[in-house]
Amino acid sequence: MRAYETVLKSIEADLRSGKIKIGDQLPGERALAETHGISRASVRDAIRILDAMGMVRTSTGSGPNSGAVVISEPAIGLSATLRLHVASRQLSVADIVESRILLETWAARSADLSSDPERSAAVLRRTADLLTAMDDPGLNREEFHDLDSQFHVLLSSLAGNAVIEAMMESLRLSISEYVSESVSGDDAWQQIAEVLRAQHHGIHRAVAAGDGTVAATLLREHIDWFYTETRQL
């Protein structure tokens, strides 16, 4: 086992046992190095890896609040990994798109508005607000994509499976640059955005009406259409 793996295993064990929780600050480099009998360089390796996996947030600078804080943003780590494997052509964009369709249509069919009506109503209000924001023709592309991503992730949260949500978001993030590269010119982009807006409203209506089957069909068409328009698979 490499030295940094000792630290990762120990942090995993401490997370499992509840000794470390989200929001906690990890012990400093020196303390971790002493505890595990390894070099400070190996401790830094472990912290960098945790950072890349979306498990800690490290701040630069020094002082008592400069350590690594435990967070949990699985989609960050998953998408960073997927991106590189897509770049190496071991995973294809077509397979990523097919997987995204599988996860999102499952989430639409599994959405259950009645199990927690208040929460569902809040999600539907927030997703409606995101659609209104996306209707603004003055948005630039990056702003649009950011709202678009929030819309899909939030809507799929109605299915109540955080793993599917994280995987869905990571699939999307892992290929976003392939899409961005392919649409050149603001005119072409504005035309695409117009269609996306209409599709989003349709998906939202179907989910709000509790019709998971229709929502799933519309989502499949929406995702298929987008990737066909924006690149050659």
Next chain:
Amino acid sequence: MRAYETVLKSIEADLRSGKIKIGDQLPGERALAETHGISRASVRDAIRILDAMGMVRTSTGSGPNSGAVVISEPAIGLSATLRLHVASRQLSVADIVESRILLETWAARSADLSSDPERSAAVLRRTADLLTAMDDPGLNREEFHDLDSQFHVLLSSLAGNAVIEAMMESLRLSISEYVSESVSGDDAWQQIAEVLRAQHHGIHRAVAAGDGTVAATLLREHIDWFYTETRQL
């Protein structure tokens, strides 16, 4: 951007453009540090992260063959990330199990034996060999789990989506220790293994007969049964 991210981005770009391919050796630390104008410590950070993501294999030692070789094993990186987020309780074992069922039943329904009959026949022969190996009562638990994992991944490869395969394998790996912890005693384990063997044979027969619907139903029962037996969700 952190210094190590510069290296990751540049390696991603080189993979995309084909300048670096799987099997290639990365330039040495000194060369990468000079190219990017960063410290060798930051280069090492990047290499460690690539290693944790299943993107390179690093050998210890020195000499001309001691550098990092580009590989692509997405399931390694994905499962390492999922494990930690499960440990932090941000992702639940129940959600992982539900996701595993979704992906495996999709793969069973999407298996297409006719598109490449020779390859399909080869996969079915190799999975049958794995079942024969698993029938050996002298196997220890680790050996059994290893063959079991190969069986599931190989069978699902008939659906032809490498992303689903990688995610499926990573879900399984990310919770394997939770399962291992819960079954104590070899007697209890032997009884479970007996049921798993019978279920695997049934799944294999359904896939070989081209009946994706039955295979999907059997897979769902198999996965559900296993996690219910081996731990409290």
